[in-house]
Amino acid sequence: xxxxxxxxxxxxxxxxxxGIIPFHTPGHIQGRGVNRxxxxxxxxxLAGDLAEVEHPKSHHDYDAVRKEAEDLLAELYGAKRSxxxxxxxxxxxxxxxxxxxxxxxxxxLPRNAHRSIVGGLILTGAKPRWVYPRxxxxxxxxxxxxxETWLEESRGVDAAFHLYPNYFGMCQDLENQVLDNVPNLVxxxxxxxxxxxxxxxxxxxxxxxxxxxxxxxxxxxxxxxSSWMHVKIETAVLKIEKALSIIESTSPNFLLWASLDxxxxxxxxNPKRFDDLIERVNNLKAEIKQxxxxxxxxLDGHEEIKAIDPLKLIISATDLGLNGFELKDELRLRxxxxxxxxxxxVLFIITPSHQKQELDSLKQALEDIARGMxxxxxxxxxxxDYPRLKARLxxxxxxxxxxxxxxxxxTNGLIATEMVVPYPPGIPLVxxxxxxxxxxxxLIQYYQSLGWFIRGLEDKTAKKIRxx
Ligand SMILES: Cc1ncc(COP(=O)(O)O)c(C=O)c1O
Numbered sequence: 001x002x003x004x005x006x007x008x009x010x011x012x013x014x015x016x017x018x019g020i021i022p023f024h025t026p027g028h029i030q031g032r033g034v035n036r037x038x039x040x041x042x043x044x045x046l047a048g049d050l051a052e053v054e055h056p057k058s059h060h061d062y063d064a065v066r067k068e069a070e071d072l073l074a075e076l077y078g079a080k081r082s083x084x085x086x087x088x089x090x091x092x093x094x095x096x097x098x099x100x101x102x103x104x105x106x107x108x109l110p111r112n113a114h115r116s117i118v119g120g121l122i123l124t125g126a127k128p129r130w131v132y133p134r135x136x137x138x139x140x141x142x143x144x145x146x147x148e149t150w151l152e153e154s155r156g157v158d159a160a161f162h163l164y165p166n167y168f169g170m171c172q173d174l175e176n177q178v179l180d181n182v183p184n185l186v187x188x189x190x191x192x193x194x195x196x197x198x199x200x201x202x203x204x205x206x207x208x209x210x211x212x213x214x215x216x217x218x219x220x221x222x223x224x225x226s227s228w229m230h231v232k233i234e235t236a237v238l239k240i241e242k243a244l245s246i247i248e249s250t251s252p253n254f255l256l257w258a259s260l261d262x263x264x265x266x267x268x269x270n271p272k273r274f275d276d277l278i279e280r281v282n283n284l285k286a287e288i289k290q291x292x293x294x295x296x297x298x299l300d301g302h303e304e305i306k307a308i309d310p311l312k313l314i315i316s317a318t319d320l321g322l323n324g325f326e327l328k329d330e331l332r333l334r335x336x337x338x339x340x341x342x343x344x345x346v347l348f349i350i351t352p353s354h355q356k357q358e359l360d361s362l363k364q365a366l367e368d369i370a371r372g373m374x375x376x377x378x379x380x381x382x383x384x385d386y387p388r389l390k391a392r393l394x395x396x397x398x399x400x401x402x403x404x405x406x407x408x409x410x411t412n413g414l415i416a417t418e419m420v421v422p423y424p425p426g427i428p429l430v431x432x433x434x435x436x437x438x439x440x441x442x443l444i445q446y447y448q449s450l451g452w453f454i455r456g457l458e459d460k461t462a463k464k465i466r467x468x
Pocket of ligand 1: 088089090091114116163167187189190215225
């Protein structure tokens with residue numbers, strides 16, 4: 001390629017040109033649902049890409065303006081203190097790790113935790129104690145950890161990291177999983193909207209937690225990479241502020257912060273947005289259920305799931321002969337892009353930025369797919385349980401070991417120094433420091449055969465892993 005070419009910019013422009021209907025993050029859905037003031041500001045975004053703003057009292061002090069905006073946010077969520085983040089929920093999670101974990105502290109966390117927490121473990125040298133989530137065999141999906149197992153594993157831990165909700169909007173019994181006398185940190189990446197309707201699961205802040213981080217960009221209306229964190233316990237505020245100050249850029253992106261400020265105002269001004277949307281989504285689900293060959297994931301038979309986000313729509317078309325990847329391809333052909341495909345199903349994220357016509361288009365695309373299929377049940381649906389691997393080193397010890405790159409097929413019994421992460425959803429199959437087994441090698445090969453992206457490895461083709 002020549003230097004005057006711009007492959008990334010072109011790819012973005014192309015996506016826009018195709019007019020695909022997104023059922024994926026970010027939640028503002030290509031600008032359809034942002035705060036009006038922010039929309040009017042946007043043509044001036046380059047002029048607003050600043051490193052200084054003036055505060056009426058303290059003049060050149062952007063921190064004072066930021067604090068005013070964060071105080072409004074804290075008030076809206078009922079937090080002791082809230083923080084704007086401009087490196088996503090990842091920044092908040094890693095700051096929480098730095099604030100509350102240290103070398104060899106033991107932290108209790110679910111095995112389906114996001115890879116950003118593994119980053120926090122590597123930064124701090126803490127030891128994970130994994131709790132395996134329940135698994136729905138027929139959907140081939142990890143749900144949430146059950147309270148009994150979580151509490152059984154909790155003895156002697158120095159902190160707990162809760163995943164609430166999981167990627168698919170499922171919530172465990174957080175009220176009873178909060179541990180006494182240790183920091184309770186919450187990855188609430190997928191729940192920034194819970195605060196805004198009684199028909200959504202309770203916000204993590206309603207429980208006895210220390211702090212929660214939310215990916216505002218995923219469901220609400222701020223720009224990608226902007227998130228926020230809420231602190232519930234006064235004594236934790238300074239610790240978290242200190243940790244943030246060492247990982248936050250010294251040149252924070254004001255456009256991201258402005259979008260967070262606007263996203264907060266939009267929710268405060270429109271308290272019924274989510275109630276109205278839930279009504280529309282329930283109608284859509286009822287219509288989809290009428291389509292022969294399609295199934296929607298529902299709560300029945302899952303006592304470990306305390307509540308579920310109705311705005312995450314999970315659809316299986318295996319009865320039509322389509323695995324999740326094939327269903328996604330069929331949808332793409334009809335101009336619809338879901339958030340994620342897994343072996344047996346597809347996940348759609350619906351936000352208040354989706355209009356009626358977009359929900360109608362989704363329904364029509366699904367009807368069209370169902371009409372055209374041969375209705376031979378897919379045999380391609382294989383379950384993917386989390387392999388239970390033995391930890392031989394902490395993630396930090398493994399990550400900083402030199403290791404050598406070996407063919408995946410020759411790594412049985414060796415210790416991984418990197419993580420193996422099918423993406424999305426970004427949940428590692430192998431953590432640094434774990435012993436690789438034949439079972440996990442087969443699972444990685446299976447994912448690869450489906451064309452799934454595997455990230456986290458030095459070898460981008462995921463044919464080799466760095467091991468000890
Ligand atoms: C459960 C969970 N936690 C944390 C993150 C990281 O969030 P962000 O992309 O805002 O850094 C993600 C991103 O997908 C996630 O799914």
